[in-house]
Amino acid sequence: MTGRARRPGGRSAAVRRRVLDAALAQLVQHGYDSMSIDVVAERSGVHRTTVYRRWRDVGGLLVDVLDEASDDAWRPPDTGSLEGDLVAVNHEVYAALTANPVTVALIAASFRSEQAAEALRAFWADRYDRCADIARRAAERGEIPAGTDARRLLIAATAPLYHELVLLRAAADAHLPELVARSAATAARAGAFTDR
Amino acid sequence: MTGRARRPGGRSAAVRRRVLDAALAQLVQHGYDSMSIDVVAERSGVHRTTVYRRWRDVGGLLVDVLDEASDDAWRPPDTGSLEGDLVAVNHEVYAALTANPVTVALIAASFRSEQAAEALRAFWADRYDRCADIARRAAERGEIPAGTDARRLLIAATAPLYHELVLLRAAADAHLPELVARSAATAARAGAFTDR
DNA sequence: ATGCTATCGCTACAAAAGTAGATTTAACCA
DNA sequence: TGGTTAAATCTACTTTTGTAGCGATAGCAT
Numbered sequence: 001m002t003g004r005a006r007r008p009g010g011r012s013a014a015v016r017r018r019v020l021d022a023a024l025a026q027l028v029q030h031g032y033d034s035m036s037i038d039v040v041a042e043r044s045g046v047h048r049t050t051v052y053r054r055w056r057d058v059g060g061l062l063v064d065v066l067d068e069a070s071d072d073a074w075r076p077p078d079t080g081s082l083e084g085d086l087v088a089v090n091h092e093v094y095a096a097l098t099a100n101p102v103t104v105a106l107i108a109a110s111f112r113s114e115q116a117a118e119a120l121r122a123f124w125a126d127r128y129d130r131c132a133d134i135a136r137r138a139a140e141r142g143e144i145p146a147g148t149d150a151r152r153l154l155i156a157a158t159a160p161l162y163h164e165l166v167l168l169r170a171a172a173d174a175h176l177p178e179l180v181a182r183s184a185a186t187a188a189r190a191g192a193f194t195d196r
Numbered sequence: 197m198t199g200r201a202r203r204p205g206g207r208s209a210a211v212r213r214r215v216l217d218a219a220l221a222q223l224v225q226h227g228y229d230s231m232s233i234d235v236v237a238e239r240s241g242v243h244r245t246t247v248y249r250r251w252r253d254v255g256g257l258l259v260d261v262l263d264e265a266s267d268d269a270w271r272p273p274d275t276g277s278l279e280g281d282l283v284a285v286n287h288e289v290y291a292a293l294t295a296n297p298v299t300v301a302l303i304a305a306s307f308r309s310e311q312a313a314e315a316l317r318a319f320w321a322d323r324y325d326r327c328a329d330i331a332r333r334a335a336e337r338g339e340i341p342a343g344t345d346a347r348r349l350l351i352a353a354t355a356p357l358y359h360e361l362v363l364l365r366a367a368a369d370a371h372l373p374e375l376v377a378r379s380a381a382t383a384a385r386a387g388a389f390t391d392r
Numbered sequence: 393a394t395g396c397t398a399t400c401g402c403t404a405c406a407a408a409a410g411t412a413g414a415t416t417t418a419a420c421c422a
Numbered sequence: 423t424g425g426t427t428a429a430a431t432c433t434a435c436t437t438t439t440g441t442a443g444c445g446a447t448a449g450c451a452t
Contacts, residue, residue: 187388
């Protein structure tokens with residue numbers, strides 16, 4: 001997008017690569033608690049002050065790591081039914097929260113880094129926007145009442161996953177995504193997200 | 197409960213008082229970001245090393261602050277209808293997340309302090325347990341199907357609040373509690389929390 | 393090739409966070 | 423009322439985190 005690097009060539013790019021690779025590796029191998037600018041700098045072979053200058057804090061590093069890992073072409077699933085779509089979304093959320101440490105780390109960092117908080121806000125705003133199609137299609141098929149609030153529906157479908165896995169830190173349960181998605185679909189069919 | 201102080205008398209109690217008062221005041225006046233052992237120690241007039249020894253980290257302080265502020269005799273609301281009960285619960289959650297900084301601070305701290313994480317887990321487990329009565333009474337009144345899973349219902353009712361206010365950091369919206377609670381009640385009536 | 397300059401590395405600090413151990417204080421009890 | 427001892431203070435560190443300024447390096451354009 002904007003912020004085109006004024007000197008994209010060899011060295012800066014290489015520094016960026018080495019640092020982001022090191023950050024991801026550190027996160028995967030030793031977890032969020034182990035993350036610090038110094039550890040990542042050491043591991044990448046790039047000088048501490050350079051990392052401080054370019055990324056400011058761990059939140060900044062994670063923003064960049066997520067940004068690189070995330071897929072600009074992402075589209076919401078389209079399985080042919082509301083329930084199928086919600087289940088599919090929830091499987092993605094579940095995977096993001098259990099298989100991959102980046103999302104949870106970014107959430108943790110968002111409480112200490114304005115950069116990280118902002119990136120997360122933007123990421124989620126974008127995802128929930130795109131997911132509005134799921135509700136639109138379901139309404140067109142007549143599965144749910146016209147006038148269903150897409151955002152409220154999607155949040156009802158996904159929030160319990162974040163709640164259990166991130167806040168309550170409950171043990172991961174592989175059929176939680178499906179269970180929660182089905183509840184949300186039932187609720188939507190009953191018109192739970194139409195009133196104002 | 198357990199962990200009876202072996203020397204509860206004057207000095208230790210006074211130290212505890214001064215430190216916890218200082219911690220709460222600091223949190224209220226300058227927010228979670230400003231919290232550090234050193235700042236709280238300075239403010240309370242108790243020596244840094246004493247605070248480090250007794251509370252270990254900011255998470256430990258917040259655990260104690262919450263513990264003191266929280267009401268052992270808390271019972272879930274009983275308004276006569278499922279929807280009324282859920283709305284009442286959500287108003288409490290909403291207040292805890294907007295009017296009072298302790299809960300959000302403890303959530304933030306839980307990503308850095310095992311003590312804080314554990315305290316939060318225990319606190320929520322207890323609250324959700326007590327709230328099971330809400331579902332039981334609703335079932336007895338015939339409002340919702342027998343076999344409704346109380347925990348899933350309560351999480352459906354509250355999780356979107358946490359999601360919006362804590363994770364998405366959306367602007368506070370005073371009728372969000374009611375909106376979300378009503379959706380959950382509708383969902384429960386439609387049997388969204390009975391299947392396995 | 394050569395000059396321009398963004399960006400990196402290095403040194404040298406400063407401030408914050410955390411720990412260890414010796415010493416003093418005061419609560420409790422015989 | 424005086425001895426015992428848990429818990430506080432105090433001193434003196436080490437480690438971690440973050441910053442400032444300067445000289446070196448290497449993309450990039452002419």
